Amino acid sequence: MEPSELRRAVEAGRATASELGLQVDDAIVIHNSDRVALRLVPCDVLARVAPLGHLADSEFEVEVARRLSAVDAPVAELEPRVESRVHPRDAFAVSLWTYYEPVGSEIAPADYADVFLRHHAALRRIDLDAPHFTDRAAVALREVNDRERSPELSDSDRELLSDTLGGLSAVISSAKAGDQLLHGEPHPGNLLNTRRGPLFVDLATCCRGPIEFDLAHAPEEVGKRYAGADHDLIHRCRALNWAMFSAWRWRRDDQMPDRDHWRAEGLNQVRTALDRCALD
Known part of the structure; x- marks a missing residue:
C-alpha cells in the first residue's frame, strides 16, 4: 500500500x-x-x-x-x-x-512434506465451495491478454505467459490425478515455524486441484518426500505457478515490493520451469 x-x-x-x-x-x-x-x-x-x-x-x-x-x-x-x-x-x-512468534530456522524438507500430508488430509475432511485452480489461471490469463491492464509487458513475454497459462492449465486439468481442496499458495513464506510446529497461513488462496499444484510451490526436495506425488506433474504445475505469479507482477496496479526485480525473476523462472518440463 x-x-x-x-x-x-x-x-x-x-x-x-x-x-x-x-x-x-x-x-x-x-x-x-x-x-x-x-x-x-x-x-x-x-x-x-x-x-x-x-x-x-x-x-x-x-x-x-x-x-x-x-x-x-x-x-x-x-x-x-x-x-x-x-x-x-x-x-x-x-x-x-x-500471533505466532517465529522460532528456529528454515523448515527441513521432511518436516515440510509431513505438514503437507497432514494439511491435505485435513482439507479432505471439510466441505467448502472453493474455485478450481484453472479459474485462477484464467484470471491471470485475462490480465496478460489485456494490454491496458499490463501495458509494460513486451509482446514476446506476453506470448510466453499466455501460451503457458492457457496450455499448461489445460494439460494439468486433464491429468488423471484426483482433485481435492488445496492451500493454493503454500510457498515457504506461507509456512510459519512456531512452537506448535509448522503452521500454514494466508488461507484465502484455497482452491481445488491436484496435490501437485500445492507441492509445486515448495522447494523441490519437499515433493520428493511426499508419498505418491507425480513428479512430472509437479514440474508442470511449477511452470504454471510461476506464470501466474508473473501475470500478477505485470499488472499496472501491482503493489508488490521490489516489483521490477520480481517481474524479471518471474519470467526467468517460467522459462527455467518450462525447460525442465521439456527435459522430463
Whole structure:
C-alpha cells in the first residue's frame, strides 16, 4: 500500500482491535503488499487489513480457517478472544488472528512434506465451495491478454505467459490425478515455524486441484518426500505457478515490493520451469 493508505490501514487495524476490548499500544507492520499484516501489542494479535474491495476474499479466508481449525489442521488460528469474522472499518476489511512468534530456522524438507500430508488430509475432511485452480489461471490469463491492464509487458513475454497459462492449465486439468481442496499458495513464506510446529497461513488462496499444484510451490526436495506425488506433474504445475505469479507482477496496479526485480525473476523462472518440463 502507498504510505497514506498504509497509515489508514494501520489505524483501522488498531481501532478495530481496541473497540473489541484488546489492549493496543502499538502496531508493527510485518508485511505490506495489496493488504497489510500488523502485529498489535501488547495484546499480541495479528491483524490482517485489506481494502474493502477484498471483503469477500477476507471472509472466505476466515471461513477456511474456522473449518480447518475444527479438524485440527496445521494452520494459524483466528484470535479466540473476539468473534471469528471480518470487521469492516472505514475503507478496510479487518480480520484478527493469533500471533505466532517465529522460532528456529528454515523448515527441513521432511518436516515440510509431513505438514503437507497432514494439511491435505485435513482439507479432505471439510466441505467448502472453493474455485478450481484453472479459474485462477484464467484470471491471470485475462490480465496478460489485456494490454491496458499490463501495458509494460513486451509482446514476446506476453506470448510466453499466455501460451503457458492457457496450455499448461489445460494439460494439468486433464491429468488423471484426483482433485481435492488445496492451500493454493503454500510457498515457504506461507509456512510459519512456531512452537506448535509448522503452521500454514494466508488461507484465502484455497482452491481445488491436484496435490501437485500445492507441492509445486515448495522447494523441490519437499515433493520428493511426499508419498505418491507425480513428479512430472509437479514440474508442470511449477511452470504454471510461476506464470501466474508473473501475470500478477505485470499488472499496472501491482503493489508488490521490489516489483521490477520480481517481474524479471518471474519470467526467468517460467522459462527455467518450462525447460525442465521439456527435459522430463
